[in-house]
Amino acid sequence: LVWDHFERLRGISVWLAAVTLMIVALRLGLSYRENDRLVNALHSDTITDALTGLGNRRALFADLDRALETGFPGGGGYVFALFDLDGFKAYNDTFGHPAGDALLRRLGKSLTMAVEPQGSAYRLGGDEFCVLAELRSRRPASIFEAARESLKEEGEGFAIGASGGWLVVSPGSLTAEEALRDADRLMYAEKSRRSPSTEKQTHDVLMRIFREREPSLGDHSEGVARLCTELGRRLSLDAESQDILVRAAELHDVGKIAIPDEILHKPGPLDDAEWELMHRHTLIGDRILGATPALRPVGRLVRSSHERWEGNGYPDAIAGEEIPLGSRIIAICDTFDAMTSARAYKEAVSPAEALAELRRCAGTQFDPALVEAFCDMVEGEYPSAGPGSPEVAPAVT
16 A cells, blocks of 8 residues: 555555455454453452362452442342361371362362352362352251251261351441451351260270370370460461361370380380380371371371471481471470479479470471470460570480
8 A cells, every 4th residue: 555655556455455454453353352351261260269160268258248238139138157177187188189179179069059049159278168148038047057068978988077157247237357257266166066076086085095004194195285285276277287286296195005114114214225116106106096097197297296307306207397287396395395294203394494495406306486486385374484594404205
């Protein structure tokens, strides 16, 4: 066309130019359509859980905000329910993460079918699910129980259930954050009230045997469990991790029931052969607990409870964050309780002296970040147990 401005060309040039412009316009239209599709896909990814296809935390808060601001056309409120799977960690550890992911997908699909079309299902991460459903003329408890029932699955060697909490929300009643907090509180209150599971019954039997065999070790284990409970809360562990941690703390010395009395109660120092046998108690504890699939995660923490941060512990000589977090917590609480408790072969030291020793061993025997968190916790309970206390004998557990 530019050339035609200076020198008249054949008419076909105009037609070719017109066709070119049409092709460009068509290509722009296709590009716009593709970009629009990509934008929609990206938006969907930001509000969708990649594993289950359910709405994620962002989608939940958007829908909750909308429900609490405008309600729905039919009027009335919503039931908001939060669920935490029972037994999922044990299932994951027993059958593997791919099987665990497949289970979450199945349960997510089942939950969606249970609440549609008047409700939506969401996965908040891990093994937490929730539901937001219009009440209309339905009872909130029936919606909650139908959703809970959809999160159950049983098979050979496993049983998955769900603990939950629910509340009715309506426009102007509270904020989305308050609704989630209240549902979370109700869920964990129910979790603590649930009847004892086979796992807990097995744990209780082992604790009874342990206490009958070694009453002093039973008292020590209870002290370690109390410290682990408080430190786990301060570290904001989720409910199931906290439960496994406390059970492992209570049973971290269970393998010592297989150690002969003449070694376990020897008044003098142990020789090399006796130390080698004593160092096997964590492996024995792991084998005892591993006989019950539900207690295998507890056994793994027990196995690693005497590993050292720098890698010179036993039985596997693993180091740093290779050591499970629960085992690192137990190691610190175990040592503190041992130092501050009187034994036949030693006197107790003060909390301040015990904290000074823990700080001295931070970075070698213990995780330094966990040591500081533990010391802050104890210093809050014993104000006089501040830094600068006298040194004591090295911590040996």
